[in-house]
Amino acid sequence: MTDLTYDVIVLGAGPVGENVADRVVQGGLTAAVVERELVGGECSYWACMPTKALLRSAAALRAARRLPGAREAVTGDLDAAAVLARRDAFASHWTDDGQVAWLESAGIALHRGQGRIAGDRVVEVTGADGVTTVLTARHAVVIATGTGALLPDIAGLREAAPWTSREAAAATGVPARLAVIGGGVVATEMATAYASLGSAVTVLARDGVLPQAEPFAGELVTAALRESGVTVRVGAEAASVDRADDGTVRLALTDGDRIEVDEVLVTIGRTPNTRDIGLDTVGLEPGAWLAVDDTLRVLDGGGWLYAAGDVNRRALLTHQGKYQARAVGDVIVARAAGAVVEDGRWGRHVATADERAVPQVVFTDPEVASVGLTAAAAEAAGLRTRVVDHDLAAVAGSALHAEGYRGHARMVVDEDRRVIVGFTVAGPDVAELLHAATVAIVGEVPLDRLWHAVPAFPTVSEVWLRLLEAYGR
Structure with missing residues (x-):
């Protein structure tokens, strides 16, 4: 067992964790990040970058077809294989060599494995080889472990091996028929993407399309999806799901209707990745969202524990997580120097934009x-x-x-x-x-x-x- 000490330890090496570590290192402290999967996190490999790559080629083709003079130059349809290949490139072919090299250049230590809080400012990291490394933080531990897909309690759903946003972003082929459970951002973006790639898509939007947006936005997107051939069933809900021996997925709806598809994508929400990170050792609930103040310090977290990004549920968006990362990094550096940081007084050292100024783009058509x-x-x-x-x-x-x-x-x-x-x-x-x-x-x-x-x-x-x-x- 190895014992190491740093000023700051960050659980999670996605965009948020990387930015926290970079900020504190630029402020003169030492930092280590702990990552159990790929350095670069969800956004780099299973969310922002690959999904927008899936959407962009079709958007460019639609734009050309909407312009006289340009549309006449379009002689073919979308090349699905080429789109997937471009997506693979934007996901770095699911290798993190480039991200690891960046950490090294920034002076940030990387520890691979499952990180668990083991006490006051102590994190134990268990590697794939079973070896445990004990890390101690002089000033702070920051949780930036993000979220995972939430699966609803629909009979047979888990046994049917559904797609989540990860499988949709990283699919190696295009299903002939795709059902999407949900009507939010991921649902509408992936319905747009796979319809453009040739799938026959059915969206089961129990609560409507983009229900959190202004009503006209959902109406315009619904109309465009239907014009592109997508079946949008507002108010529809799956009662049960099962996958046949031939791979066909069968959905029974609460209204008695039945649907058969090749894949089903579930996009109803997210759940925090906090179940196995040792929260119980500091009196917090495993699997729970982490409540924080505007300096991103975890409430009832002993004063040394912080949470940034999706895991605190303030705004589940990469750019907002990176904004929080910059704020919490500056706060930790200031407090390490002995400054008294008060909410509302420290300007950019607090995260206040998460309440009423969150920008978001839904890359639908x-x-x-x-x-x-x-x-x-x-x-x-x-x-x-x-x-x-x-x-x-x-x-x-x-x-x-x-x-x-x-x-x-x-x-x-x-x-x-x-x-x-x-x-x-x-x-x-x-x-x-x-x-x-x-x-x-x-x-x-x-x-x-x-x-x-x-x-x-x-x-x-x-x-x-x-x-x-x-x-x-």
Whole structure:
């Protein structure tokens, strides 16, 4: 058994864990990360990067077909094998050599194996060979173990070996028939991707399509999915699932209908990867989400335990996890130097954007980009608001961008402060519009000042001017 000491120990070497370690090393401390799978985590191999690679080729083809002159040059259909090969490249062929090399260059130690908290600032790492290494942290232990797919209690589902987001992102072939249980972000993105690759896709959206977004976003995405050949069954729910000897998956629905497919993808939510990391040794519940304050310190965690990224449930998005990583890294460095860090006083050293300024893009057709509160969420929060809508197709830049452009934009204004608290836009290629809205919301830019942020003509960004005109002076 080997004993080693570092200033900071990070459980999990995904994007969040890597950024925590990098931040504290840049602040003059030593750091080690513990990883049981691939360095680079879910985003690099089974989520953000491979899934967007699956979606991008079809999006480019759709864009070409929507432009006279370009559509005539399109002489074939999507090459599924080439798409999967490009996906493989973006997932680094599921090897982490490049990520490990980066850790070494950044001066971050790597310990492979299952890490478990074994006491006050102590982590035991059990490697694949069964050898245990004991790590001790001088200042902090940070949990950045992320989440895994949540499987519902549907009769026969687990025995049927369903796909989760991991299998969908890393599939080596395209199923002829695919059922998707769920109607959220992963469900709609993967339905879009596999339909474009040639699958006959059925979406069972019990709670609707993109139920957490503005209603118009779900309506536009539903219409586009159906136009692409996807069967979208809103309100449908699986009662049981079984896989036949020939591999066929049979789903019985609660309404009595039955569906036969080649694969079933389950996308109903996430569960924290905290079941086997030793939380019980410090009085916390194994398998539970970790509640934190705005400095990302775990409540009732002894003052030395932190949690960043999906595992604290504040915002289950890679970019928000990396934002938290930067904040917690700076907090740990400051506290190690003896500073007293108080919530609300330390600026970038606290994570406050997770409450009302979370940007997200759903890479469906059309794309959905949003930040801040929906109209319903703002009303529920007790704000006195005004909702302003505009047809995105009526903007000159949209007509130039694609023939038959369809889209919609909405801003939610806090009338008492005359600032934007929510923005959602749905339409082809709208992802790049989002950061302007994020800056406006985070910066609490008054509407009177936004009139002086003049959008270039003719671009889709001109929707900002149209929204302000609709709001009025």
